[in-house]
Amino acid sequence: MESGGKSNRQLRTAVCFSTGQRMKSRSPSVIVIGGGFAGITAARTLQDASFQVVVLESRDRIGGRVHTDYSFGFPVDLGASWLHGVCKENPLAPLIGRLGLPLYRTSGDDSVLYDHDLESYALFDMDGNQVPQELVTKVGKTFECILEEINKVREEQTEDMSISRAFAIVFERRPDLRLEGLGHDVLQWYLCRMEGWFAADSETISAKCWDQEVLLPGGHGLMVRGYRPVINTLARGLDIRLGHRVVKVVRGHHGVKVTTEKGDTFVADAAVIAVPLGVLKAGIIKFEPRLPDWKQEAINDLGVGIENKIVLHFDKVFWPNVEFLGVVAETSYGCSYFLNLHKATAHPVLVYMPAGQLAKDIEKMPDEAAADFAFTQLKKILPDVSPPVQYLVSRWGTDVNSLGSYSYDIVGKPHDLYERLRVPVDNVFFAGEATSMSYPGSVHGAFSTGVMAAEDCRMRVLERYGELDLFHPVLGEDASSVSVPLLISRL
Template sequence: MQEDVGAEITEEPVEGDTAPEPRGREAAPGRGHTLVIGAGMAGLSAADRLAEAGERVTVLEGRARTGGRIHTFREWDGATLDAGASWMRGEENNPLADLVRSLGLRTAVFNRSTETAYDPKGRRLLFDRHRRNMEDVNLLHEHMYWANIGAGSQESMEQGIDQALYDANLVRARARDAKEIVHRMVEGDHGADAEEVSFEAVGALHEFSGDDVVFPDGMGQITDHLARGLDVRLEHVVLEVSHGEDGVSVRVDTPDGEETLTADRVVVTLPLGVLKAGQVDFRPELPEDKRLAIERLGNGRLEKLFLRFDEVFWGDAEVLVHLGTEHGAWFHWYAGQRVLGVPVLVSRNGGAPARFLAKMSEGEVVEHAMASLRTMFRKAPDPVDHHLSAWTDDPFARGAFSYTAVGSGDGDRVALRASVDDRLFFAGEATEIEHIATVHGALLSGLRAADMVLEAQG
């Protein structure tokens, strides 16, 4: 997963701010009442489709906001930040792109043409050297793609990388640089180390063609739109989900105390990390294959740091690559001034680098980041502000996104998405096979779960 913030911004008018008409408050003839747990992309896309089909829908969200792992942060004057999910991968034939276009949202095309790389001592690499490194990385990916056809579920990405290095005959400095870059890419794509990720995950994901884009005004606009007019109950923390022949009941903790809501069925869009933590009791307990899937699938760790400065000191480069950093932290920096309108650098750390930084206080993380930046830019000034995400510590996320861990596979995601007695339905990016760890995957999973609910009603 590579996240760039280049220019080429499309701008169209956004729908007005008039109060939306209530939706999904009453059931149409032949429809019933569905509770949706979670007001992220999966939950809101399911609720939106169900409401449009005449279902009565009640959305329960533990946070004081909608969006889930999409969190548009607007507290910085003059800048809008997406502290969580922030980009759309591939515009062509992507259902998320269709929705974005229908809303007329501004988008900015990713741009890697000004990527600049630095060695461990902060010396800028010659263009030909960096281009050769990326050609070597592409060569490794090609060997890994074909090698993984016969891979077993117990083989790791690390084993695949080592085999690819051998097959590609890369040695010495070229092998070192290519291996480091691939490792950082694995950490960013999966939120885990190469030793933790199944080698089968290579080539298993479907990518849409076309441009990859970000949202200058925030991805939260999409979930805001899906939530319009719905009965969304914020600060309703789900404690227990029960089901039987008569329907479902969900016990929640609210600002006014505990209460129990009843309905015909429930769509569960809890993140994998929350399911792993056992924060919600299911009565009767979930089927064994679903419990094993929750246990086997990996839960990725990935955090973002935004640094705001008074002025741009990094030149025209929109992507900075820093090889040989301590524990692999701060490998990628993305310059956001063209999209965000202010001098901002953004870095993402996943897997081992994220765990390394998690041992520090927030102030120490910023200091460590600045020390790394000053290896490349000796006179870099102190930031005037910063924002550090904390998805792993968020009780309603418990991580960034799922990944296919060693020992797990597509069968676990199939088990996770399966309905239970036509009462419990499941959605979320972790229930996807080809579109895991993506916003469009969450969208597709919610639409799928809604269709299953509607089909179950006959």
């Protein structure tokens, strides 16, 4: 997307040029690399602060891991789809409220890791028998007890361990928490949901750091109309160059020079790096001089999980009127769950959401085979179902523009790696969900770091220009002063 107008033409003259040309303007300029939520937020904030900004995005669309698809004739989010924490404390709430976008509450104030509201879930065994609700409740409480015991274990241990190992230690200490038969399978489903929260397997999730993020109150709201209206609003009027994959960032005392895969060269006073952590890990972007060791270690040591969506569109509804349908099994790998979009949107759609190793294995399949796999899981619990009329399959793990879904804490690595990844290096600034210590893996985390990176960049550049105004507002003068109620329901 690229908007016209005098200001953008001036920007292209000032910021985008081939090697050998000279800057024709001393106006502060910034190159934002990555047109996802963090990058667009940073660009919006800087442009509102009178900076000249160009956004370089490798895809043919904006949004990154926020991707609302309309091929069914209605919006379906293939990436992020929830506002985690429907409350005024959520940094995204004012914007979503002003846009009047409705939310559908899929769980209450408890973490989704162990929310067992009986109106929310219908669990089935492999033979299609529904699990008694009393057992679901009982196992949910057991799962909470196990997590409390894990807290005790990690306080006693000097070294970190995986969630899987912590579970084993708890069972050794508290054999009364062991479950057999169907109860064991339901417990594995709760573990499967936990793995989905981190998009990773329990063998890799840090027991010391798994609960370090800030869980905002208000429950979890599904974006009924998708996230695209939000990202489009933030992007309005920005100079965004699609199909521009950045391969090199050279930083110097007087500015930065950015080179794309096609050989285009851009220069500016500073750059904001807002690409996914998986892209940074892959080394697709070369930095000159190379990044400091502490920064590279943060990139290397943060985990990147994979959670995908296989969206099945049916001609009619044939499933229970609950938020989630679940299949319990002997292992978390064998469990599965489906989000029921019909309850929130009135469209006959189920979304299968595999994570971790299962998601990686399914990504090896063609789209049709992946959709068949999801449908097979559904037939285990509803044997008389008819095939879907349409389907969509996400592939965040193998997509070269993302190489993963979102970040998480891996075993043996400190939680402050998120902050280390956020810290600027000279006139290069970093944003994205993986730079948020408080809200990693979330859209509001990406949004808040986009604002922070923009403000850090603004102050650093204007300090150099001798024009620093500490009282200049960012992201519009009324972003925090206007309070609009969020439209949320649970019918």
